[in-house]
Amino acid sequence: MFEEQLSIVMAGHVDHGKSTVIGRLLAETNALPEGKLEQVRTMCRRNARPFEYAFLLDALKDEQSQGITIDAARCFFRTAQRRYILIDAPGHIEFLKNMLTGASRAEAALLVIDAKEGIRENTKRHGYMLSMLGLRQIAVVVNKMDLVNYDQTVYAQIRRDFSAFLERLQIRPVSFIPVSGMQGVNIATRSTQETPWYQGPSVLEQIDLFQRREFPQAQPFRLPVQDIYKFTAQGDDRRIVTGTIETGTIATGDQVIFQPSGKRSRVKSIEYFHGPAKTSASAGEAPGFTLDTQIYIKPGEWMVRADQPPLQVGTRLRVNLFWMGHDPLVRGKSYKLKLGAVRLPVQLVEVLSIVDAAEQGTATSKQQVDRHDIAEVILETPKPVAFDLVSDIEQTGRLVIVDHYEIAGAGIILANVPTTDSTLATHVCAREIAWKPSAISMAERAKSYGHGAKFVVCASREGAPGERFARALERELCHRHFKAYYLGMDNVAQGLDADLGEHEEPQNEQIRRLGELARIMTDSGQIFITSLADIDDYDIRTLRLLNTPQEIVVIHVGDNPLLNDPPALAVTEGADIAPGLTAVCDYLRQQKVLVDFEI
């Protein structure tokens, strides 16, 4: 009862006649709703224009006035074999992002070339894009053969040239079809009259020959953790890890590892609403999982099987990137990375080369990536990110970059670049070299204040136990005549971070600014206290680095499931915090931060 459905994208240079070919296909397969054809004919009559099949798709007023497809329009038709979604991707360079959108939804592509004009810039660019998107099933439609009198030599020349180009992208087209969209030649059936020299399939026959792209079951299991739900309504007490499985299969009882945190558990159940109970799930499905142990993870981790190869983990990635942002990709600016369910800030470290898509050569090295460039770059994240190389697993080796709320770049990961260096460490080094020390040395200040400087971070789970403890600590230290100051993140948000509402990935920037602030506060010789909820080891490492050369004291208040690095001190979050305060004062005294002159 349920038929198969396949998505196909139409790509090619502007004006090479994609829409006309599609209009023909729809008419030939009787896919046009009765009212539709008449509606377009009426519109043409009203505007005194000859009817064209292309108008069927260019259903929007904008498009008809410009005569080009500005977006990826979808239309539906069926053959005796199955149903199709045909995505009409625009050929104009301004609309490459729309073409990319269309092509990423497709399982096969028809790349249209005008026989008279031949291979043009966007013919090649689209070929390159399709290869980058991982679309390997391509048929080339040589259109407007009527304009070259169905000359076989024209067809053969295009076929030779374009095959050579695609060969370099590791693409071998399944066919080259000579057609005339205008005259309907080789669209539905093969025309022996116009092209007796052509033995291959018609466009419609080719479409039925395309293979369905199956979900990669044989690859290692990869689940980007999209969210963790605990809905309590109607007495539901399940804690469910969700996401759409990218590759592989999993079953109840399987041991799993979360990356990059490294936490382990076992699949207790596979959850699916209103359907038969499941004991296994595989690529393409979007079920939920409950686990044997209550582990604490955040969305953006990957769930993998313990008996299969894990993802790579690193902070520097070598990426082949296509840029479509209005502003260029530049160094020293923070962007947002999206990779599976990962959301992290990302920076450009280096442009290795700019690839000219049209010529496929390597252009001169510049240090930014401009609109419509394809570049090989090194990107850096402030925290380790888990990913696959595109050569290992295509689906999980892909990323996009967001600039000013828009997806501006799309890339495939070529390599994990090992490094001990980071942009942040380089920055701190440079900062410390340039830092002009005060005329009063730290030792003089400590003597005058009766204590040294420290940055005290009280870490806790969401909620207020960390803040409560930190505030009490400030009071306790003041009682003892120490120069202590507590700063809560809420206050920072109102002032120093007020502009971060507009920021792509504010959390990391908040940490960075706090670290810089701590550097200044500790330089003043004070004990600078703050409280942070739900931070991870990398946040602490960032603060430690930024606070250099002064020291940081990390205190765990209650349970901190995200933190694995040992703290200086751990205190409970109970009602009586006095023992905890004493413990911290004792610790600081041992560290010679506090010289107890009350005695």
Add this chain to the structure above:
Amino acid sequence: MQTLDRLEAHSVHILRESYREFKSLVMLWSIGKDSTVLLWLARKAFFGHVPFPLMHVDTHFKVPEMITYRDKLARDWHLDMIVGENSAAIAAKQTFPDGKLTRVECCKALKSEALKNSLSGAWPRKRMDHTVGELRPEAKPEPFTGVIVGVRADEEGSRSKERYFSARDRQHEWDVGDQPPELWKQYKTDFAPGTHVRVHPLLDWTELNIWEYIEREQIPIISLYFDRGEGRRYRSLGCYPCTSPVNSTATNVPEIIRELQSGRFANIAERSGREQDKEDGGGLETLRRGGYM
């Protein structure tokens, strides 16, 4: 995977993505088959729960059965349901059925304007109070910035150009020519303050897919879609003055599927019974740019 499984998984992914990314989220529920399938998909995505409110815009010209069905489902499925309307226009009889407006103008007033002002919280709204099982005025209508809508690409030309995540500016306007790219399950989920987002989880579904899924999942659907002995049924539900039933003797879901697959509707547009689409060259497109769903 079967087509329906693929479609379901993809829609579920989009619903979860919007729930993860948007704080003030609402789902529009027109009571029709598409948005009821969407509601069902939300229950799939969130394992039986619907963790955001649903909004219905009541034009007061809906077939009365639709309201009865709506309230029953809201109670049965514990739905957090909000109802908005253009009470001023209805009270002043500034509508097409009252002879004061054209069909398109009436749609704009009773649907687009009502929706815009209900979403922003500017106009009074009602909310289902499950303790008494009735609609009660909402004390403080909060604004919504993420709106989940059940439009499908095969319905009509302008809808075929939509993204899964589609930005609207402060005036709820849609810039068709400059839409963000979507690839590899990565969508535009970052938005400047003041903009609002429409999420379209059903974009890839066809009318036939919808009915096949209703059949497979046994989703309770309003009986107006079936012939009840008069040789007529509704194919698309709207306000009764502007929506006419089609001639059909399909009395259940399998018969509708057969009718769509092979029968007489295979070549007739689904919205052919919706009169407002025909008023000017691009009736629905004009409406959509101004915020119509």
